[in-house]
Amino acid sequence: MSTSPFISRSAPLAYAGKGNRYDECVDAAGRLRGPWSDFFEHLGPDPAAKLRTATDACHRAILEQDVSMNVYLGDQSGAQPWPLDAVPLLISPEEWKQITRGLRQRAHLLNEILVDLYGPQKLLREGHLPAKLAMANPHFLRACAGLGKPDSVFLHSYAVDLARSPDGKWWVIEDRLDAPSGLGYTLQNRIITRQALPDIFHRAPVQRLYQFFHGYRASLEALAAHPESANITLLSPGPANETYFEQAYLSRYLGYTLAEGEDLITRDGQVFLRTVGGLKRTDVLVRRVDSDFCDPLELAPHSLLGVPGLVQAAQGGQVALANQLGGRALETPALLAFLQPLCRHILGEELLLPSAGTWWGGQEGPLNHILENLHDLVVKPVFRGPTSAPPRYGARMGKAARAELADEIRAQPSAWCGQERVLHGTTPGWHEGHLRPMPFITRFFLAWKDGDYMVMPGGLTRCNPKGEDMIVSLQQGSISKDTWVLDEESVASTPSLPPARINEALRHPAATPSSMADNFFWLGRYLERCSQIVRKLEKMSPLIRDEIATLDPGVSADALRFVLFAQDFTVPATATLEQQAALLRQIAGDRTKASSLASNLESLGGLLDRVKVRMPPEAWQILRQMRRRPAVLDGAACSALQQQLTAFEGLTAEGMPRDTTWRFLDLGRRIERGTQLLSLLAGLLHPYDGGAPTEFRLQTVLHLADCLSTYRSVFHGSLNTEAALDWLFHSPENPRGLHFQIEHINTHLALLPEELAPQSVATLRSLASRMLSDVRLAKLEELASDAVKANAMFMELRAGLTGMSDRLTQIYFSHAVAS
């Protein structure tokens, strides 16, 4: 069906701009602009249906892949699904040429200023940069003076937010020079949007992103002294950071180790990653921790996010940082007032990309301008800090409030900037079933390569669905969208992807970061512990039903006491079974009790957050379900939990590569299972009164150890203590028995690297093999008949497992033993 020329010139879905703002899609007369006319044509005859479907597809993908950002909202802080609008921003090829020229010029200029600020300081000495902007700047890090070297790059990765002004020009809103975020989200947005609008994406000649990432990787390698063998690490502030998701995502996409400060140490002027095989040199750090927090020795003293000695290592030049430390010093709006003359002075060119007109109160003329035009300006503090005032919009203030602000400015003029208010341009976004014009800003990314900056052909666009507010912030309800830079001709439909590289850690067990191993080990332990408690809770109700409890009341009471005790809780001897059972449910759901099921589930969730990138996506969905459990753990909640935990165990068994991290997970699981079993045996097998275990008691023990049905399938005839012990203790065939756990522990230990502490590893291995022979040689008839001897042995083996866990920690996780 062909459309008439008249219809193709106006926007579908009753879309219209906002009059006083520049709109990407329609001009002032309401006619469609070029790229959008193609876009709508490709959407087909029912664009609303198409966009609805695409929106649903986006939401589904976000949930499936668990794309999230952490939002700071007081009590409601936490990971929120990433907000993504299916309608992309379109940028025409001609316009893109202009933008890239301006962006590259700006990156060069800012890099030169940073190199000078942290180097020779000629700009300050010659008065091109006012002294106050550096000398009174809390983000000018004096410890980093000397890092600006004229022959090297300071600003490797540069991000900048642009918006459209009403006259259709792109304007700079803000420069990000320290540890810019957004690359990972941009990539994720692209992948999801492309899948949500597959035919449209392929028909529009959209420039691909992979070449940029390919170059980005090469450019990071080039920072190292020996690019061909460069070890590159992404330094992250950790899971609590608002953009942790994309840091993890990016590290996986680029194939770099994701590390936190505690994973790295400095030594001999170099930076090393602590791995289970020892220290592994890092040549390049992709830094996502703000400079101020990077080194507790020389920068913010109590930061736990940094690496002690990092500044000195950077000074020595044996580690390259992308970005070099200290860039935030130039993230001040006051700089914008000086950028045009600085550009002329440094590059001998006119500044191509304008920023909003900015006046700095530290100079008399501009100060007067600010004071006279308060009603029309946005007033911002020059240096942002945790306690600094938010921007204030003169137009929205009453007369009295403006007078107060004027007094504040007069008291310390150099601390304030006035900035022209630019009405952000709008672009179409799908919101609540309508296509609406939304004010937007776009973050563009550049990276230093071979003496120049390359620009990523795309960006992270954020827009405000309410359409009015001047603030575009994802922390405050804005939504993101993909940015399509269109090519002049159609793009090759099969991009040549960079060659796949295997993650080194898989083939070299020693390359696993210690903290990763630590997290997986405890993930194994908590997974097992939670699962054990849940299973026991489930089995409790039948046990205390009257008819059973009266069979052998001692057993039910002991079992209840044991399960309570496993959560570090003792009950008064006078409590009835019913009271104890009620208490048990209450304790299990109580997060404030350190050893309760709820607390253990919290710990499990926390660990899962940390290892998310290494788990199959189903793991996150299970985790989400687990977190939605009710506060009171009734029967239904318990069986739901048990199913979730079982699904999880299945994932770890079949959904993970058998690398070193998996080995640590399984070690944790085996040690925990052995420990729990031994506790059960010591606590329940032999009655306190010294008599022989009754058949009901043996049955209960087997039942709580999850071995009753397997026992019955293997042993015939009546229950007896020796046979039960054989199955629980001796039999290599029982996957829930002790022998099985210790055997697997031995296998894992033999395969773990030993470089870190050869002697200690050897000792650990011989300890494990001695335990195995102890279990094999244990005299069952003695354990069955002599409660004292039996319990002593159970406790000794249990202590052995605890010791093993401690030794593993010392050797592999905290590197506390040296031989």
Place this chain on the structure above:
Amino acid sequence: MITYCITHETTYQHAGQATAAWQMLQLQPRNESAQECLDFQLQISPPAQDLVARTDYFGNTRHFFSIREAHRELSIISRSTVRRGNEASPLPGITGPLDAARPQIARLIGGRGQFELEQYLHATPLVPLLPGTAALADGLDAATMPLLDWIGALGKRFSEIFVFDPKATTISTPLARALELKRGVCQDFTHLFLSCVRQHGLPAAYVSGYLLTNPPPGRPRLRGADAMHAWVSVFVPEVGWVDYDPTNTCFTGDGHLVVARGRDYADLSPTRGVFSGGGTHRLKIGVTVEPEHEIKPLTG
């Protein structure tokens, strides 16, 4: 010219085993027109690895090292030999009044070369610019009194208002609290003085160093009894930087040995460390300053 031998001993005692440590030291006395650091030795136990030095933004020497073996105690002993002459005492008469100094300073900063002065005019983490500290100079003659006299007069006020009391404050006591208590140690006196004069438009720096203290007559000098000292350095246009000791109400003399200069204590804390493990620690510090001629050769 007098030559001094300084021994500065710092000991960290941990509750548990520390498995590793990283340290930054600012203990090496500066070379300046009035003093020369003839020798500087560091003795670290357990033995330090990778000891290196770097000159910082203010021209101080920073030492860095790490400890790789498990330890419960870390001991750092620095021994410095410093020759110090007494700079000619500044003559107050040649300096103009404060009111004249302010525009001069602005010109020096705005013109070529002396932009660094700017950093000594602002609040720093440990030196907030409080109205209460600015008020300490209220009523002093800024229009006619020579600036050096003005500084001395302010110092005299300090001696009347503030009491030296090592028990009143700690390293983490906020300045506002010290102002309220009217008590403190040299660090508090120095920060209060800085906060005051910066608000009156004078660039002022923090100086850390050693002070020769004299034992009571007839008594021997006690070893390790001293601590590090601190005082201010004020920029006076006609003269340059002039050091003043507000704790002792005097311009500094040949007994004041400069270790480091910066904006506040945080710029030049003598030892800064990060430990792996070890739990809580106790810090013990002992300083001995002796004129070389007092050190008698051992006799058999």
